[in-house]
Amino acid sequence: MSEVGNLHAESHGSHGGAGHAHGEPHQPVFVGAARRELDELLARYPTKMAALLPALWIVQNARGWVSEASMVETADVLGLTPAYVKGVVTFYTMYNQHPVARHFIQVCTTSPCGACGAEDVVKAFLRHTRCGELGVASPDGRFQVIEVECLGACGFATPVMINADFIESVTAERVPEILAGLD
């Protein structure tokens, strides 16, 4: 980064996303066991950049989402710029750019599942969680329902992921029982 003095007035920054929740300072992710995990991952690749996707998974597993502050930390740890990391984060749909509800329900609705009642599964989840709308957290904050693209389990229609749990052969009828098993 060049250190030439202020040739231009400080910009007020673009309308970026929220930094950290509630203005709390960012607690580093890559400490202790997480740092050791990253170091072990770094040994697998000839470049630090190649550890970026695994590093972002460490962040998401620790925090449930990838905040801008986490992007800064990850960039720093891997010798990248935050802008670069953000470009990667926004490419891949599984990295949550905002906090998600405790049970993040993702229903496949791509065509083969669409032919097998996926729409009904979505409606059932929206009704029974009381979310009412896709992408909106339920009133009690426990659930959030979104549609996702093909989950690679087309013969087990309709597949649903709840966080990292992969549930096959979900039908509208099974939805209440599935939800009942969640805290």
Place this chain on the structure above:
Amino acid sequence: MGYPHQPHARETLVLSQYFGDRDAVGLAGWRKRGGYEMLEKALGTKEADLVQTVKDSGLRGRGGAGFPTGVKWSFMKPGDGKPHYLCCNADESEPGTFKDREIMRWTPHALVEGVAIGAYAIGAETSYVYIRGEFTEPLQRVGAAIEEAYKAGILGKNAMGSGRTVHVHVHKGAGAYICGEETALMNSIEGRRGNPRIKPPFPAVAGLFGQPTTINNVETLAAVPHILRHGADWYKKFGRADNPKSTGTKLYSVCGNVARPGNYEMVMGFPFKDFLYDVCGGPPAGRQWKAIIPGGVSVPIMTMDEAEATLMDYEGFVANGTMLGSGGVICYDDRQCMVRHIARIARFFAHESCAQCTQCREGTAWVTKIMERIEAGDGSMEDLDTLLELSENMTGKTICVLSDSCATPVVSGIKKFRHEFEAHITQRRCPMRTAAAA
């Protein structure tokens, strides 16, 4: 086999022999079933001989492109002093396809063995198995299998005591269909956006980290130990006598409206009609089929007449206006609205476009909007001409074929189901939606 795992008599179980067999998952169980005997043999065989055997077998890439695997391996120049890489494409995201997940969760060691043999054959000390992030169970099982293999000295610096280095690492994806494209997959491993690369340079010349690289599908690599065990001639026997270009078995993922969805392992050249009605059990009770997509949503849709006249191999599908592709067989019965499904497939591609090429970035979204407008009853006849022209502009003009893949169902759909499109346009609504709910 259908689920719960019930093989059909007319299947030929090679890769899927142990699907559903919990005992086959771990190393001990796998060894009981002959596991790693072929890796040991391979490690004592000249690399060039292994490549030749795979060439002779006629094995072709099972991810969708169907490129001869042995020929692909032979592009890797031995002794060039550069690190070679093998990438296993386990990104399985082509809608309708779900075979690699089964290989990985029921026989993860089969994959590890195939990867190890392939890596040795192409001179790669390090291999990456790129598993899509949504595949929780395959990630866990393949990861565990690799750990077991390292502990048992099968993988590592002195693989099976051969003195050769074979490292295998899992690289977890994060939600991008396009990372199943081989050059995008490499970019994703490198920690970049999953953008496909321009070719040339080809991966075998400058691939992962700029080094010579081969990318193979899960099913392709899983077949390699079997070919080594039984020989190329054995593999070649599976196929039509009058078509030596398609050999071996193929896992077909059958889904949609069908009596017995599942993964079925069939020899090349099997009659599609028998497959659909006998092996898979035909359409659901009381229904009739309307359309079949045989190889994942990127290949042209077939009418039932076309499907029933087809022999299941690479050339057989091409002869009937479509492609074998990934072997994802999607069945649509008479309840389904083809306009709705094509619109949804277009939306899938619009969502997955990486945004590099103008035609794909803008075209997939535009096509989706027109399709959804037609589906909602707000379309015109001119829209059909526009869709066909846009599809032409989206075909053969981009870095990768996602753009073409979006155009294909639109073109084949309008060609073969034009009456459904016209009904939406003239009736200004979806005629299927007034029928009894699916």
Place this chain on the structure above:
Amino acid sequence: MTAPAAAAPTVNLTVEGRQVTVPAGTSILEAAKLAGVLIPHYCYHPGLPVAGVCRMCLVEVEKMPKLAPACATSVADGQVIRVHSEKAREARQGVLEFLLINHPLDCPICDQSGECELQDYTFQEGRKDSRYQEPKRFNPVEDFGGDVLYVPNRCILCTRCVRFMDDVAKEPVLNVSERGDRAVIGKFEGEDMTHPWAANVVDLCPVGALLSKDFLNKARAWELDRSASVCPNCTQGCNVMLETRDNTVVRMRPRPNEHVNKFFMCDYGRLNYRWLNRQDRIETPYVRRGDVLESADWDAALAAAASALRGKRAFVLASPMLSNEALHLLATLVRRSGGKGTFRVDRGPEAPLEGVEELSLRAERAANVRGAELMGFANSDSPLDGLGAGDVLVVAGEELASLDPGVAAAAAQKAGAIVVVGTALPAWAQRAAAVLPITNMAEEEGTFTNVHGRVQRFLQAKAGPGLARPSWFVLADLLGALGESTNYFLPADAFAALASANPEFGGMSYDTLGLKGSPVASAQTVEAGAGA
């Protein structure tokens, strides 16, 4: 007989019926340029790594089943390329249509209008009307920091800006965010476009997506007059276009020169053109009568200046902003009187462009430090040291504004007489015997010598104020009044005199310099981009 050195392998091909021979490894697009054929393109730029994403440059290659991207395909022997075949034209029209569906109808309010490549190619080959009926994508304008504004709605995602920041500026602060038709160029909050070379992305952007805040809504492209020139703001000597409207410089943009600045110029240089327009100029000659300076005509002022100088030792404090021609004449003044010549130069931090060799914002913030040195002027932070009582202090082009006022006043007192040749009247100049107004570098023709010894021409871009005359013209007249033979009609004559007098400039002329310049005799061989 020794074997001749192996020539680099070449390839013969035909582009639109024109035969051309190019080095192996050349892209079809560059080969076509050499054949005189422009293949329309957006994302390709010779100063950036190839991306091949816009798909505009698809050409038909005989015997190849698919169209090939000309920027990313190497030539092959015997290739026959069609750029304007029906297939290629249809493909381009397709790309243009796709680019326009979400593009706002902003031409009436967009700065790029008139110099917009989307306009140009659409007008040439695009559809006459739009058949897009769906809602257009909308994103708000973003301030990227520095001089850069981003208008996402107009962006065609060519990624030139990202590639520039990644590979040339080596400060990856721009990215592509999101996927598909949601994709936009993005940045990270707190990481702004404040890199010293960041504003080049505005030039690189083919459309009005990246705009200069400085130039925003200032002028229409077709109202501008353009002159080839050289950036005066440091010793690198980046080649520029000075763009004026109504005799006012409104923009400076880089002009390509593979030996000096490739395709780029720094933000400091680019935005520092306002001083060329300053209004507080000396507009007439002045002569001192009694205690005051009075306006006079040129003859009177030249006579007064010559009178002050005759028989005295000339101590010339020159400005390193003066041209080679002017400095040569001042050096003559010094030499003939056994005097001394000095100059001082402002300094600032250096700012290299990492991705290009030998290209930097240089510490010395004036165009012609090397020229001044070559003419024998001494570079000093106390440039008035050594001024003797009885010397005539000639202040040429220098305002002494940043010299200590006490030092300046003491010098003014010490000197026997003062002659001012300049653009602005220094505060202490009431003591001057004569004041001769000259034009600045935008208002005259001349040459500068850059840090690497490259002599480069700059052309006149606007008219000087009042009675001000070109620096070389005034100094030639002054020397003439002192008895030297200096009959120059054109700046080229002044340069010719310099070239014959100074062996460093031997053999040079305005014709040989052209618009890319030439190195002086002793110039180092290392210049910008050398070896790249």
